[in-house]
Amino acid sequence: MQILETSRLILREFRPDDADALTRVLSDPETMRFYPSPYDRDGVENWIARNIRRYANDGHGLWAMILKASGELIGDCGLTVQNVDGAGELEIGYHVRRDLWGQGLATEAARACRDYGFARLPVERIISLIRPENQPSRRVAEKNGMTVWKETIRKDLLHLVYAIHREQLTEK
Ligand SMILES: CC(C)(COP(=O)(O)OP(=O)(O)OC[C@H]1O[C@@H](n2cnc3c(N)ncnc32)[C@H](O)[C@@H]1OP(=O)(O)O)[C@@H](O)C(=O)NCCC(=O)NCCS
Numbered sequence: 001m002q003i004l005e006t007s008r009l010i011l012r013e014f015r016p017d018d019a020d021a022l023t024r025v026l027s028d029p030e031t032m033r034f035y036p037s038p039y040d041r042d043g044v045e046n047w048i049a050r051n052i053r054r055y056a057n058d059g060h061g062l063w064a065m066i067l068k069a070s071g072e073l074i075g076d077c078g079l080t081v082q083n084v085d086g087a088g089e090l091e092i093g094y095h096v097r098r099d100l101w102g103q104g105l106a107t108e109a110a111r112a113c114r115d116y117g118f119a120r121l122p123v124e125r126i127i128s129l130i131r132p133e134n135q136p137s138r139r140v141a142e143k144n145g146m147t148v149w150k151e152t153i154r155k156d157l158l159h160l161v162y163a164i165h166r167e168q169l170t171e172k
Helices: 016-026 041-058 105-120 135-143 166-171
Strands: 002-005 009-012 062-067 073-084 087-096 125-130 147-154 157-165
Touching: 002 105, 009 105, 016 041, 016 073, 016 087, 041 062, 041 073, 062 087, 062 105, 073 105, 073 125, 087 105, 105 125, 105 135, 105 166, 125 135, 125 147, 135 157, 157 166
Parallel strands: 087 125
Antiparallel strands: 002 009, 009 062, 062 073, 073 087, 125 157, 147 157
């Protein structure tokens, strides 16, 4: 099911047969350098299954990022609920295949998810959880209108909690 369309991208729900294309994204050691390890094929299949469960339970999750020009699956971006210091927060997450970095694709997708989240869900705030060293991801959050709200520890690692509030969006 298609969720969102931007000038260069379609975001749609993942399907089990996306595992090969998503493995090209999530098994890359450089792409996954801020994670405990790159995903293997089994890990990617579990990752897709987890997001399909999220669509059913939450109505949203991480969605497949499709490049309209080629029809290829080139990453993911979407909205998940994350526990931050005991509270459920709506998070925008993103991964892009490494050969396509630096073209503004993550920013384009993240902005669409931000607008979708505020339009469709009753939240006052949307966040992104980012390791301080992850400069490209921090830039995407900043270009998405977010600023650092606070720090938190996740899986023993320091993360910045970037956030944007609903009223900031309507001010723009
Ligand atoms: C974070 C990520 C999704 C950004 O994707 P992208 O499509 O390249 O993003 P954009 O082009 O919209 O913007 C990326 C920003 O990082 C910069 N950037 C791109 N590649 C970079 C690199 N290798 N090193 C440093 N900065 C880089 C870009 O210049 C841009 O900032 P700018 O507009 O100020 O110049 C991508 O780098 C990625 O998949 N990283 C690994 C997964 C990850 O860490 N996800 C986020 C978890 S919190």
